[in-house]
Amino acid sequence: MDLNRLNWNDLRVFLTVARSKTLSSAAKQLSIDDSTVSRRITHLEYQLNSALLERDHQGIHLTPQGENLLQHVEDMERAALSLLESVNHTVSEPHGRVRVASMEGIATLYLAGQFAKLRARHPSLLIELVTSSTMIHVNRREADIFLSFFPLEARGLDALPIGEFSLYLYASPAYLAEKGQPKSIQDLNTHRFVSYINDLIQLDTVRWLDEATTQPHIVFCSTSMLSQMYAAAAGMGIVMLPNFAQAENLGLIKILDNQVKTSRTLWMSVHQDLRYTRRIKTTMSFLYEIFQQDYPCPPSIIMKEI
Numbered sequence: 001m002d003l004n005r006l007n008w009n010d011l012r013v014f015l016t017v018a019r020s021k022t023l024s025s026a027a028k029q030l031s032i033d034d035s036t037v038s039r040r041i042t043h044l045e046y047q048l049n050s051a052l053l054e055r056d057h058q059g060i061h062l063t064p065q066g067e068n069l070l071q072h073v074e075d076m077e078r079a080a081l082s083l084l085e086s087v088n089h090t091v092s093e094p095h096g097r098v099r100v101a102s103m104e105g106i107a108t109l110y111l112a113g114q115f116a117k118l119r120a121r122h123p124s125l126l127i128e129l130v131t132s133s134t135m136i137h138v139n140r141r142e143a144d145i146f147l148s149f150f151p152l153e154a155r156g157l158d159a160l161p162i163g164e165f166s167l168y169l170y171a172s173p174a175y176l177a178e179k180g181q182p183k184s185i186q187d188l189n190t191h192r193f194v195s196y197i198n199d200l201i202q203l204d205t206v207r208w209l210d211e212a213t214t215q216p217h218i219v220f221c222s223t224s225m226l227s228q229m230y231a232a233a234a235g236m237g238i239v240m241l242p243n244f245a246q247a248e249n250l251g252l253i254k255i256l257d258n259q260v261k262t263s264r265t266l267w268m269s270v271h272q273d274l275r276y277t278r279r280i281k282t283t284m285s286f287l288y289e290i291f292q293q294d295y296p297c298p299p300s301i302i303m304k305e306i
Contacts, residue, residue, distance in 0.1 A: 095124030163291030192237030
């Protein structure tokens, strides 16, 4: 094969398809149409004289030749990122887009406000905050940094513990006036609860109410933690919330806090190829700083250097 005829744009399209698993998703990410994506993949397969993708009812899968090519193209991408970082190192101010993904609650109720501080320090950084109740694939470049209650495990990723949240039971004054203040865990058997929709829970780490009481009488469910909080504030029932939600701002009262408490470690996952680029490292350092200030990990959790 003549290497001069190998088109980097074809390889870039292949890399995006391999990560997104569909032509339409790759086309959207690359701002081109589906037919262009298909044409470039076909051209690349022709140049390499090898099938790279297989298609079935579940989507697109890499052939063994495709898997092999993916590793080489990721090496090329890594070298290109290193080159850009080297060229931009003379620029004192970190700049560029950083996409941070996390669950709706922490993203909306905590991170969104905190990023104003980062913007004040580094106005050339553009933060994109993605909220999702499902898994974000950092290794497919759906986000640069993913914050979650579990460490992502995938090839090429680093996962670092950066904070810990406590969760408590809350109720509104109106609800407590109606049902009375529970004095013990046993008293919870006579109370109403607000929680997640059981069969729609994507992440088992949010089943925190199960750690507070058994067989709670649930009267309202939502996939949204914010909806649960507002329903509880309206007197619907008792809700379990992380302390970053600052439920007291809605008038909710913490109950049984000396008897019912659980916690979750927050993990920051990032691709190894991006971790030491200036824009990513600056954002990671900022996240580490604010969590250590507001919601630090306990001494028992070994911290890793950012």
